[in-house]
Amino acid sequence: MSARERLDGTELPRIVVPPPGPRSRAAARRLRRREGSAIWGSEEAPIVWSRGRGSVVLDLDGNRYLDLTAGFGVLSLGHAAPEVARAVSAQSRKLTQGLGDLMPHETREKLVRRLAALGGRSLGRVLLASTGAEAVELALKTAHVATGRRRVVSFTGAYHGQSYGALAVTDYPGLGAPFARQIPDLAIRVPFPYEYRCPLARRCGRCDLACLDSAFEIVDRELRGPDPPGAVIVEPVQGRSGCVLPPRDFLPRLRALTRERGLILILDEVMTGAGRTGPFWAWEQIGEGAVPDLLVTGKGIGGGVAIAALLGSDALMESWRKHVLPSGEAPHSSTFYAHPLACAGALRAIERLTEPETRAHVERTGAVFAAGLRSLQDGCPAVGDVRAAGLMAAIELVRDRESRTPAPALTAAVLGALLREGVLAYPGGVHDNVICFTPPLTITEEQLGHTIVVLEAALREH
Numbered sequence: 001m002s003a004r005e006r007l008d009g010t011e012l013p014r015i016v017v018p019p020p021g022p023r024s025r026a027a028a029r030r031l032r033r034r035e036g037s038a039i040w041g042s043e044e045a046p047i048v049w050s051r052g053r054g055s056v057v058l059d060l061d062g063n064r065y066l067d068l069t070a071g072f073g074v075l076s077l078g079h080a081a082p083e084v085a086r087a088v089s090a091q092s093r094k095l096t097q098g099l100g101d102l103m104p105h106e107t108r109e110k111l112v113r114r115l116a117a118l119g120g121r122s123l124g125r126v127l128l129a130s131t132g133a134e135a136v137e138l139a140l141k142t143a144h145v146a147t148g149r150r151r152v153v154s155f156t157g158a159y160h161g162q163s164y165g166a167l168a169v170t171d172y173p174g175l176g177a178p179f180a181r182q183i184p185d186l187a188i189r190v191p192f193p194y195e196y197r198c199p200l201a202r203r204c205g206r207c208d209l210a211c212l213d214s215a216f217e218i219v220d221r222e223l224r225g226p227d228p229p230g231a232v233i234v235e236p237v238q239g240r241s242g243c244v245l246p247p248r249d250f251l252p253r254l255r256a257l258t259r260e261r262g263l264i265l266i267l268d269e270v271m272t273g274a275g276r277t278g279p280f281w282a283w284e285q286i287g288e289g290a291v292p293d294l295l296v297t298g299k300g301i302g303g304g305v306a307i308a309a310l311l312g313s314d315a316l317m318e319s320w321r322k323h324v325l326p327s328g329e330a331p332h333s334s335t336f337y338a339h340p341l342a343c344a345g346a347l348r349a350i351e352r353l354t355e356p357e358t359r360a361h362v363e364r365t366g367a368v369f370a371a372g373l374r375s376l377q378d379g380c381p382a383v384g385d386v387r388a389a390g391l392m393a394a395i396e397l398v399r400d401r402e403s404r405t406p407a408p409a410l411t412a413a414v415l416g417a418l419l420r421e422g423v424l425a426y427p428g429g430v431h432d433n434v435i436c437f438t439p440p441l442t443i444t445e446e447q448l449g450h451t452i453v454v455l456e457a458a459l460r461e462h
């Protein structure tokens with residue numbers, strides 16, 4: 001076995017050196033020395049990836065892993081998707097940089113047109129970005145220029161990225177702490193309907209969204225105050241907090257409440273968009289009643305290239321007009337705005353992601369995977385909750401089902417056991433007790449079935 005092994009991306013894992021092997025360790029040591037603590041939180045040596053295809057990735061030691069992370073949900077078409085690679089390669093021989101609004105390029109025009117079509121009648125305007133956080137910043141800026149209001153309602157457990165504006169509306173333990181004095185005081189935090197850990201500490205058979213009523217008591221009080229909010233930002237399914245699925249009527253009710261009050265609804269679909277939950281946008285599953293005013297997308301939309309976008313209505317996006325500089329300069333820009341390589345890759349990825357077969361595959365394999373995860377609850381009392389939407393899934397581990405006490409040490413141990421068997425998943429949840437799965441949308445049923453077998457063994461062993 002060598003690191004030159006041919007892959008088609010549908011293989012199962014094979015471990016030849018216990019990970020992290022010596023090459024991974026050495027490369028990680030060099031990286032850590034040069035990059036430092038900002039990006040290296042853990043003392044544990046990670047595995048270092050060398051090559052990937054489809055749902056399979058190889059490390060420097062020649063181990064083959066089944067990747068159920070897809071690089072935090074980015075690789076919607078798998079590692080090194082050939083069609084995306086071809087599009088990027090062709091663009092790299094044609095044009096590799098534009099000149100902002102002075103001289104834009106053809107591929108940008110095509111991508112913006114494609115994204116606008118995906119936004120439909122209500123979200124027909126597009127601004128591009130390179131990361132999810134950057135697109136979130138654009139949404140916050142747009143809401144501000146449209147309403148003149150600076151404050152934003154956001155939810156407990158929300159994750160919107162790590163730039164300052166995005167951190168202001170993020171609520172993830174510890175993330176903003178070192179910079180708390182620099183982070184703008186924008187957010188009005190209200191409870192998210194996390195059924196398994198009800199923010200009102202209730203255990204109903206069926207969530208009646210009482211927390212949304214209490215959230216809007218807070219919002220209404222703030223609306224009567226001197227510094228009222230102009231917008232609400234929300235994830236349709238909270239990703240980093242561990243695939244927290246709100247009840248189905250949450251988004252329509254939130255939409256109605258925001259509309260009644262003239263608040264802009266920003267839907268952060270960085271994780272859930274591009275087909276991750278089945279439909280292209282997660283809100284579509286819920287219907288027109290949930291259509292947002294602004295929609296943020298990123299991650300999977302590029303099929304592996306760094307691109308993100310903000311979609312919005314004509315009226316909202318036109319609010320920028322009054323801020324054009326006297327010189328004619330645009331009020332928003334960045335050197336790599338609409339980078340041609342990213343635009344070309346995303347255009348091709350979107351073509352694949354919008355094929356009906358892609359959605360059918362996500363819905364079919366997602367249902368099979370969810371059923372497999374649920375079946376683990378029978379024999380493994382530590383599996384407190386199973387949550388899934390398409391190919392975004394998670395299991396929440398607890399010390400016992402009655403108390404629901406989070407089990408972060410067990411979570412780390414199970415993730416370690418999965419890694420040793422060549423299955424990659426990642427931790428999530430505000431208590432570090434959730435195992436998250438966001439595999440490539442092209443993953444096979446056999447690969448998902450193998451994951452369940454390995455996961456069951458890991459859970460039983462611990």
Ligand SMILES: Cc1ncc(COP(=O)(O)O)c(C=O)c1O
Nearest residue numbers: 131132133159160161239270271
């Ligand atoms: C819902 C959501 N919004 C925004 C972001 C930030 O995206 P990025 O890491 O590309 O800045 C993330 C990243 O995980 C996310 O899950």
